[in-house]
Amino acid sequence: MTQKDIAFVFPGQGSQKVGMLAAAAAAYPIIGDTFAEASTVLGYDLWDLVQNGEQEQLNLTETTQPVLLTSSVALYRAWLAAGGAVPALMAGHSLGEFSALVCAGALEFSVAVKLVQQRGSFMQTAVPVGEGAMAAIIGLEDDAINAACAAAAAESGEVVAAVNFNSPGQVVIAGKSAAVEAAITLCKAAGAKRALPLPVSAPFHTELMRPAGEKLAEAMAAIEFSAPQVPVVHNVHAAMESDPAAIPELLVRQIYSPVQWTGCVQAMTAAGITRVVECGPGKVLSGLNRRIDKSLSSFNIEEPEALQNTVTELASA
Structure with missing residues (x-):
């Protein structure tokens, strides 16, 4: 039934x-x-x-x-x-x-x-193990996260993007490890409450x-x-x-x-x-x-x- x-x-x-x-x-x-x-x-x-x-x-x-x-x-x-x-x-x-x-x-x-x-x-x-990363960004608007990723990508010359729109106030970003770290820093500066690395071994849902x-x-x-x-x-x-x-x-x-x-x-x-x-x-x-x-x-x-x-x-x- x-x-x-x-x-x-x-x-x-x-x-x-x-x-x-x-x-x-x-x-x-x-x-x-x-x-x-x-x-x-x-x-x-x-x-x-x-x-x-x-x-x-x-x-x-x-x-x-x-x-x-x-x-x-x-x-x-x-x-x-x-x-x-x-x-x-x-x-x-x-x-x-x-x-x-x-x-x-x-x-x-x-x-x-x-x-x-x-x-x-x-x-x-x-992407070889260790070269990619993902992190959950908590407490920041989608537009601000997208902007942080764009800035980090431009600065590092490597891929990082918002990849999981999980709920309002929780978005996962992914990309090359250094670019993800740079984006995390920018997200925190923009007011994100937390940034949590995820236990995964590749940057899923990116280019x-x-x-x-x-x-x-x-x-x-x-x-x-x-x-x-x-x-x-x-x-x-x-x-x-x-x-x-x-x-x-x-x-x-x-x-x-x-x-x-x-x-x-x-x-x-x-x-x-x-x-x-x-x-x-x-x-x-x-x-x-x-x-x-x-x-x-x-x-x-x-x-x-x-x-x-x-x-x-x-x-x-």
Whole structure:
């Protein structure tokens, strides 16, 4: 049964942590089954890496991407197994858009696991480790951040730009490390409350990622997408796309274009969404969504008790 006022959102990189989903896997066998399916595709034990690996390894993007995709899909399968309703809309933040497309039936899980591993590798090799950086700028208007990035880019001669419009007052910048540092300094001088470096290993969603986008396009050339069974709001233009032939281009553009998360959430509320379930580790998107629209009710289902309580609460409302 679909509930018209519910959306599911799927997190992107930065939400990964060693030991995540241990309790959920103990309660829902389908989570272990999903990780086993991914492990077969990848050729290594993904669950063992998540439970017993090093955080530094989890943070490498070619590892992070299959880890988070698998975590989100596993939780969505557990949600359905527990009797949870099918949402009316889905969206994912950056990498999370692939999780949304899998859960919406537009892309096979096994295909997506391999694809995001390749995507991570393409993105990592586009800029060597240590040469790129990302940082969240808190408490400064978008225009001021764009101006600081432009000034830092002009001064350094290197790329830096606003790349994730996460919520009013929170924008992520990315680019070459020195240019990002210069932009941080300018943002603070302009009145930013904080600037937080992010635990990622490449400057995502900048022009530096265009070569990765070209390689992703080649990797997707032989992949067949299906029409989403649940509409997905895409990062690039904060709109839905029902034509499966148009989806690959949106995923390619997403690699080197800003994530319009504020627009995505506004598009969902305009479509009648009042309750949003974050399907994946952490609560990053729930916090952002509240800043975008305080009327939204947010739910997290990473822990088994929270999952079951959310199934019950949303069914009875």
